[in-house]
Amino acid sequence: MLSRNSSRDDRAELVTLSHFFIFYFYFYFALPMAAARAPGETLHKVVFIGESGTGKTCIIRQYVHAIFQAADKATIGVDFALKVIPPATPGGGSTTLQIWDVAGQERYGQMTQVYYRGAVGAVCVVDATRPETFEAAVHWKSDLDSRVFLPGTTTNIPCILMINKIDLAQCHMSKEEVAAYCQRFNFVASFETSAKTNVGISEGIDTLLKHMERNSPNKSDDSKPKPEGGADKRVDISKPKPPGGGCPC
Numbered sequence: 001m002l003s004r005n006s007s008r009d010d011r012a013e014l015v016t017l018s019h020f021f022i023f024y025f026y027f028y029f030a031l032p033m034a035a036a037r038a039p040g041e042t043l044h045k046v047v048f049i050g051e052s053g054t055g056k057t058c059i060i061r062q063y064v065h066a067i068f069q070a071a072d073k074a075t076i077g078v079d080f081a082l083k084v085i086p087p088a089t090p091g092g093g094s095t096t097l098q099i100w101d102v103a104g105q106e107r108y109g110q111m112t113q114v115y116y117r118g119a120v121g122a123v124c125v126v127d128a129t130r131p132e133t134f135e136a137a138v139h140w141k142s143d144l145d146s147r148v149f150l151p152g153t154t155t156n157i158p159c160i161l162m163i164n165k166i167d168l169a170q171c172h173m174s175k176e177e178v179a180a181y182c183q184r185f186n187f188v189a190s191f192e193t194s195a196k197t198n199v200g201i202s203e204g205i206d207t208l209l210k211h212m213e214r215n216s217p218n219k220s221d222d223s224k225p226k227p228e229g230g231a232d233k234r235v236d237i238s239k240p241k242p243p244g245g246g247c248p249c
């Protein structure tokens with residue numbers, strides 16, 4: 001309880017507390033209300049992970065607003081965007097993606113559970129010009145896989161790899177090496193992308209959506225991934241490379 005003559009420490013505590021309540025209200029009440037859907041419409045939460053500066057914010061802006069805006073400052077904390085995907089068939093329901101963008105300066109392993117809670121898909125972004133971001137991505141992915149599961153199962157959520165900034169450099173790994181990397185670290189697919197020239201982004205998200213829809217509770221049990229054995233490690237590397245820069249994994 002604060003006394004009438006609050007000390008500087010008390011005021012600092014009050015500011016911290018008020019920030020906490022604003023944060024709490026925003027993520028638990030305002031955000032879900034903003035994203036409330038009509039019957040028949042579906043809402044999916046997708047989280048972006050990966051090192052700082054790999055292009056997560058630019059990819060999201062390109063996907064949601066169709067612009068490339070060179071980010072002048074790093075994301076602080078968490079940002080989010082909504083993307084409404086129209087129904088595939090007349091009379092069908094639309095799909096809304098609630099896309100969460102974490103600051104890459106947040107360290108993997110120190111992510112708050114609020115960021116991951118309820119996510120049903122993930123995008124891990126690496127930078128084609130910085131091979132070290134592939135190593136960091138392994139840690140981000142393992143943090144994700146140790147903490148996020150499809151509801152009521154021990155199955156990890158599908159995660160695609162985006163190898164971004166291919167307008168600047170080619171990936172240092174061959175297609176076979178990328179496929180092996182995806183298989184080893186349980187990425188359901190990988191895509192070479194450029195937020196600047198808008199390459200590979202919608203193809204990547206479409207593929208992620210297909211994997212997410214397979215896990216949807218409305219699907220038959222046969223098409224759902226099996227919970228036994230932890231992560232769903234099924235990867236078909238025999239498929240040809242899809243148009244738009246995807247890897248065959």
Ligand code: GTP
Nearest residue numbers: 052053054055056057058070071074075104195196
């Ligand atoms: P954090 O917020 O720190 O996590 O970074 P981020 O991963 O969100 O990266 P951001 O989107 O802020 O981009 C970092 C820098 O890379 C910016 O200067 C962007 O303009 C640039 N950038 C992002 N994507 C691309 C791309 O596809 N091509 C090129 N050439 N530059 C890009």
